[in-house]
Amino acid sequence: MSDDEGGSRMDVKDIPGPSKASKKGGDIALKKGRRISRSNRAENARNIKMKKAAEKRGRQEERKKLREKLGEKAVPKEVPRTIESTREHDVTMVAAEDEEVEHDEEHDEFASYFNRDTTPKVLITMSPYAKVKTWKFCYELQKCIPGADIFSRKNVALKKIVKQAIEKEYTDLLVVHEDMKMPNAMIFCHLPEGPTAYFKINNLTFTKDIKKSGESTDHYPEVILNNFNTRLGHSVARMFACLFPHNPEFKGRRVVTFHNQRDYIFFRHHRYEFKKEGKKAALLELGPRFTLRLKWLQKGTFDTTGGEFEWVLKRHEMETSRRRFFL
């Protein structure tokens, strides 16, 4: 739009005369010599960026004023064409009031939690001979999930662990898998007879590595489950909900978010504070930050050799389209 955008470069070419570089800062550098020092370049870049942002803001303000002026006759806001908005139609999307799905969910494995018959009791363990980072991750999960217990694996077979956990009345089992000294996968088994899910962990950052993070508290958190639209997504969302106690303590202002986007589940843990009379919420990040990707969901407790799989990600068959998602 304006000619200033390519400003500094054009000026350099236009300058005739000796090519003595000016090492002093300031916008006078544009006139002196052909070469511009590094600091000047950075400053020019910053100026251009600010100018662009200001122009963009100006355009947005104009559009906003126009829309307000026209009121009802205004042209509706354009919807950006994103991969989510052009998602392939999925038959399994759960409609708002689907009698059959509701009936199915009333009688599935999580019904006892949602009917408040059982309270969650979580057991966290890891692969045998786990390294520091995996233990650290397990401790962070323990801080996040109230009432979780960590046990080291000591080479016990998973099926035996499942058996022992059921005897001790645990409701969920989380096993953190390790590869190359980093946690890379998670087996999530809902206990009495419940489904087992296998997630891959990507992009794990610990609380210490997050800038401006805070200390967690013991209050029961609120749980937010975003964007789990399909039937499979519903099952997975209910699995996550079963980890946390029923009654969130709003006094603690703690919230755990599982946000699903394009089949990646983002886990975030925040403390919030309402500002501006409840119109905005300021967030302080606590706890780990990681993404999960569902690989398979099995009906029944952990039994990969003999159990029946409810859903398996088959890459060559399912990952053929960029606009097809399953959760």
Add this chain to the structure above:
Amino acid sequence: MNDCYVAAATGCLKGLSLIDHTFLNLNSVKDLQPKQDEISRMVFGSPDQNQLLYSTASRQIRTFDTSTCRREDLYTVPGTGKINGLYLTPTDQIVTACETGSILVADRKGTELATMNGGPGLLCMNGCGDRIAAGGKDCPVKVFNLEKPEKPTWISKNVPPDELQLAIKIWDKDVRLMPNTETLITGTGTKTLRLYDMRAQRRPVMQLKWMESPINAISLSNQDKQIYAGNTHGELGLFDWRGTRIMLVCKYKGQAGAIRSIYGHPTLPYVASCGIDRFTRIHDSTTRKLVSKVYCKTRLNAVLMRDELSIRKTAKKEQEEIEEEWAQINQKEPKTEADSDGDESDASEAWGAIDEESESGGEDEESDDEEEGDDSEDEGDEEAADEEEESDEEEASPPLKKKRVSARGDAGKAKPAPTKRAEVKEEVGSDDDDDEDDDVQVISPIKAGGKAKGKRRK
């Protein structure tokens, strides 16, 4: 209407329509208690395939009549354990097998006729004619003759231990007796398909290890010496043993979860499979293509297909109707010969060309014609009239239109056709004046439609 019936793990019976890819709940969902009503096995209860006979988790045997939509509870199988096998003999006796190994032969009222012991851990039971075969976990396959139920006529033997001298588990998840032969096939939890010959030996004659998960379900196919098998990972394959060993012919892709039940149609090349990923899929067994996929909202336990499928019906019906048309055209042609100015040779060629055009564009025209009201039909007529004018074949317009109407399969609209024939003849006659405007009419059908409306009002 219902081509296919599936039984859900919640106890719901669903009828599927394969053309529409939709399902209908045959019993009401609200009254179901999955813990008691879960349907474990289902077979056709009558030769006309209008009755479904199924067993529930509460050990009840029930029938459901699809024509009257009424459910009838027959009897409760005494004892304990899940019912893992259900078979209806040709003499209308019901054979049920449960987990504890007791196999009960009863009539429809539940009076016990015979009992057999299949061994504890029984997972599957199926029959053919007057024989049944049963097998399970640590329960070798046994074949009983229903006329002499005291002792099994044949018991299988486990394969020898493997290279490490470890015993291979007996774990037969599904068994089928091949009709009119002494062979039976089992799909095992140790990922093998086994073929037994009862005349030859007690150990399997042929074996095939397939993929890395237990084989959950098998089914006979319309071809001899072929079966379908599906495993817990959602892989469905067709196997053949016409030679010396069992070979995989092809796989049918699509299932995302464990396959609980497969039904290969006895005469047509279709295979239906259902599983716990809540979908029922029907594949064409020769082309391996997915013919129909229906989302059924609940985990599915059993699937059955009727002998007459609607997908085959429409194709057949269209063929018959086309043949009728031809017969009528051949009758009419001598009458209209005197009126026509065009050549007969051109007529037959043009008719062939139009036939191809209409067939290829038939879907578009049909979709146009599905709009209610005369307007769309006028447009359609005009389009047809245009096509014929191009080739100077005006007499062909009435039959062409009638063909399109009947191809829609709508009997109601067949009646207006004869009257319209007369009208179109009039229109066609007047179109002679507009021969110069041929190109214009073809390019802008809306304009042509308008013209037709104008003519009608006259």
